Amino acid sequence: MRALLAAALLAAATLAHAATELVIATVDNGPMIEMQRLARHFEQANPDIRLKWVTLDEGTLRKRVSEDIAQRGGAFDIMTIGLYETPIWGRRGWLRPLDPQAAYDAADLVPFIREGLSIDGRLYAAPFYGESSMLMFRRDLLAAAGLDMPNRPSWEHVRRVAERLHDPARGVYGICLRGRPGWGDNMALVTTMVNSFGGQWFDMAWQPRLDTEPWRRAIALYVELLRRFGPPQPESLSFNELQALFGAGRCALWLDATIGAAVITDPSRSSVARHVGFAQAPSGVTARGANWLWAWSLAIPAGTRHPEAARRFVLWATSKDYIALVAREAGWARVPTGTRQSTYANLDFLATARAAAAELQALHSADLKLPTLPPSPYTGIQFVAIPEFPAIGDAVGTLVAEALAGRRRLDAALAVAQQATQRAMTGRNANTSKTR
Structure with missing residues (x-):
């Protein structure tokens, strides 16, 4: 029994030591705090990855990630950026294209937001939540x-x-x-x-x-x-x-x-x-x-040392499955909005989100x-x-x-x-x- 316990502890220690650590810079808004709480589900499904969070207010976040990516500092594996940064940084070669598989259903993303995060039809950041005013x-x-x-x-x-x-x-x-x-x-x-x-x-x-x-x-x-x-x-x-x-x-x-x-x-x-x-x-x-029109989105800087692990997390956190997870864990009132058309077609969401119609009208009226x-x-x-x-x-x-x-x-x-x-x-x- 002792030998088995020792072997299990050694295996766990070895796995923890070998795990890839992803450093994620994000903003201190409610949906992002919820993402950090629920990220345990991702780590459980991906035991080879550990997540480290750097949570900042909007102004500080913009300055930190802008300085880091311009100087190729490599401090972050995933950055929370928006519709402003994505096309500029993508064209400069500072971001990795995401190229999600068909199951991700990129066509389900709100059109103006998907277009704003794409260059020549390729998605360079995935919207975590979108917003109009x-x-x-x-x-x-x-x-x-x-x-x-x-x-x-x-x-x-x-x-x-x-x-x-x-x-x-x-x-x-x-x-x-x-x-x-x-x-x-x-x-x-x-x-x-x-x-x-x-x-x-x-x-x-x-x-x-x-x-x-x-x-x-x-x-x-x-x-x-x-x-x-x-x-x-x-x-x-x-x-x-x-x-x-x-x-x-x-x-x-x-x-x-x-x-x-x-x-x-x-x-x-x-x-x-x-x-x-x-x-x-x-x-x-x-x-x-x-x-x-804005979308706080997850992007992968070109200088990350862990591009595939980062891509795995970005596509998980911005997927339909993640929205369903938030609904199960916290209720439909707390799901990230403004990103997927399927959310606004969901009757459970519509029954909870009183602002859904006004929000969708605003999103569709905002043409970049x-x-x-x-x-x-x-x-x-x-x-x-x-x-x-x-x-x-x-x-x-x-x-x-x-x-x-x-x-x-x-x-x-x-x-x-x-x-x-x-x-x-x-x-x-x-x-x-x-x-x-």
């Missing part, structure tokens, strides 16, 4: 005030509702919007507002268009909404903080990622779950580019190739798919946050933003820099 609101507060919310409200309608429902004495703010500076934070929202007022980042000659009337109208409204009807110090708030505020009953309106609906409609995580309603992102003069009313030379709705954009977006996001905090006048902020963007784009060849 939509307006989430308190139906009970609107009803008590005798107000309505159309499916696609105007920004002026949203402003009037926010004003009527703003009641800080009772702890309710009229509207909650992202204020934290960053190209993926406040500028994700601001860019969709600019789009809806008929603006754009660049014209067809790649000239910046930040000193135009659509930008002034959008940012003036953004600043007014948050300074008059928003929570205190809005320039410090982003998705996680706003989701918590809405779930605690502190926001009458919240415009943000569709993924937030899963939490604020869950009675175990939201005090206002039964009162939540949904509408499409507001429009100014157009609905084009009003709903953003037609982001603005005037013709634009770029793809991307809330971002511009060029290498220069993160630096530009972060710089402009900081200026917008300064205007929001009252440290800089709006016209001055836009003038500096225009000049800074022009400098960043100096020497760019419009004929070779398009990322369509």
Whole structure:
């Protein structure tokens, strides 16, 4: 008996020593935390692989993975990236194509998201969850005030509702919007507002268009909404903080990622779950580019030493089987959404996910190739798919946050933003820099 036990312990120790360790960089959002909890199922089915997680907030994640892949640092075997990075990094040879087998059913992926993660028809990142943006609101507060919310409200309608429902004495703010500076934070929202007022980042000659009337109208409204009807110090708030505020009953309106609906409609995580309603992102003069499009996706850097093990995990975590696993373990309310069309055809999901119809409408209305009313030379709705954009977006996001905090006048902020963007784009060849 002792000999058998010793042999078993030795075999286990040998296997543990020989196991491939995959280092995964991911974001600290709810669906990713759920993935880490459920990853034990993958390790049990693949005893030759061990997973090590590096979990970061959105801004830190973007900086860490961008620096690592550009410098070929090799710190990560799997990276969580999005629709912005995938086509740029894939074309540079920084990512390995996934080339999933037929059983993975790549055709089931939401079309605009699949196209955004592919180059010449090959998938370079697999979407873990996808999102657009939509307006989430308190139906009970609107009803008590005798107000309505159309499916696609105007920004002026949203402003009037926010004003009527703003009641800080009772702890309710009229509207909650992202204020934290960053190209993926406040500028994700601001860019969709600019789009809806008929603006754009660049014209067809790649000239910046930040000193135009659509930008002034959008940012003036953004600043007014948050300074008059928003929570205190809005320039410090982003998705996680706003989701918590809405779930605690502190926001009458919240415009943000569709993924937030899963939490604020869950009675175990939201005090206002039964009162939540949904509408499409507001429009100014157009609905084009009003709903953003994003997908937190798993990709394999070209420099990984374990490409096959990494591919095995990526395809497992983004499969139909994984969605079914989440449904069994945690319920349909917690499955990753925005990735597979089959999810939205599942009657069990539809019976649980009250936001499903609004979310799917938003996803299907967000076309990366037609982001603005005037013709634009770029793809991307809330971002511009060029290498220069993160630096530009972060710089402009900081200026917008300064205007929001009252440290800089709006016209001055836009003038500096225009000049800074022009400098960043100096020497760019419009004929070779398009990322369509």
